[in-house]
Amino acid sequence: MYALLRLRRLPALPHLSTRLCPQHRYIHRTNDGYRPRRDPWVTPTMILLGFVPIFTFGLGTWQLQRLQWKVALIDELEEKLQLHPLSLPRRINLSVIPEFVFRKVFIRGKWDNGHSMLVGPRTRDGVHGANVVTPLIREDGSTIIVDRGFISIDFDLQSMHSENGEVQFLGMLRTSQERNTFTPDNHPERGEWYWKDLDAMAEYAGGSHANVQPVLVEEIFEGHEGEASTRIKRGIPVGRPAKVDLRNAHLSYVITWYSLSFFTAIMFLRVLFNKKKSQGRQMPR
Numbered sequence: 001m002y003a004l005l006r007l008r009r010l011p012a013l014p015h016l017s018t019r020l021c022p023q024h025r026y027i028h029r030t031n032d033g034y035r036p037r038r039d040p041w042v043t044p045t046m047i048l049l050g051f052v053p054i055f056t057f058g059l060g061t062w063q064l065q066r067l068q069w070k071v072a073l074i075d076e077l078e079e080k081l082q083l084h085p086l087s088l089p090r091r092i093n094l095s096v097i098p099e100f101v102f103r104k105v106f107i108r109g110k111w112d113n114g115h116s117m118l119v120g121p122r123t124r125d126g127v128h129g130a131n132v133v134t135p136l137i138r139e140d141g142s143t144i145i146v147d148r149g150f151i152s153i154d155f156d157l158q159s160m161h162s163e164n165g166e167v168q169f170l171g172m173l174r175t176s177q178e179r180n181t182f183t184p185d186n187h188p189e190r191g192e193w194y195w196k197d198l199d200a201m202a203e204y205a206g207g208s209h210a211n212v213q214p215v216l217v218e219e220i221f222e223g224h225e226g227e228a229s230t231r232i233k234r235g236i237p238v239g240r241p242a243k244v245d246l247r248n249a250h251l252s253y254v255i256t257w258y259s260l261s262f263f264t265a266i267m268f269l270r271v272l273f274n275k276k277k278s279q280g281r282q283m284p285r
Contacts, residue, residue, distance in 0.1 A: 100276030155235035
């Protein structure tokens with residue numbers, strides 16, 4: 001009889017303190033009894049892991065479209081280079097210049113060496129120097145700006161002042177150079193030019209009062225490397241090659257972003273699989 005009374009004093013099983021069960025955080029009460037509690041797999045970490053492959057895949061697709069655009073642009077400019085050289089009109093319509101970028105043009109006139117500019121620093125074949133930019137006075141038209149090419153640092157603009165008489169050459173029509181984020185400001189009053197700011201150069205050469213137009217032509221050099229080396233040693237500017245030199249790194253960006261998308265997707269699926277697997281395990285008895 002005493003034993004039965006002791007049994008009646010024992011608390012019912014559902015009211016046992018969870019402190020007696022080390023696995024109390026894995027169980028919860030239901031109408032049918034106890035079962036393992038499943039931790040939610042939708043967490044901020046999982047959301048982030050799932051977002052990364054989608055985001056990087058989008059970037060890869062965007063770079064792929066940019067690659068296709070850049071390839072088409074380069075092909076178009078290459079076709080322009082194959083066309084017959086143009087003769088510039090007396091007065092150039094500035095609004096149509098973008099349509100003729102990379103077109104070859106035949107130039108004739110006299111150098112305005114008193115307004116020559118050194119744009120740099122530049123490097124060519126391990127030689128330090130700068131690009132010589134000189135206004136060209138056309139007898140039958142306006143004055144334009146010409147990038148004559150690279151010159152060694154061992155020579156200065158004084159060596160150019162002895163050049164007199166009419167010159168004629170083949171050039172390539174270009175637009176103003178885009179300034180890099182880290183490129184310093186030009187200081188025309190000190191003769192310091194770090195990038196080709198066409199409007200500022202035209203103003204430095206005399207501006208509209210001197211019939212100077214902000215039109216840029218880059219002189220073309222069609223010689224071999226040996227001839228270029230000789231010209232550099234003699235202080236003669238070496239022009240640019242007749243080819244399209246647009247930077248095209250979009251393919252590497254496509255590979256990078258798609259690779260990141262693939263590997264982060266694998267990582268996400270692996271973490272998700274491990275969570276599902278751990279939730280499927282039964283609570284040890």
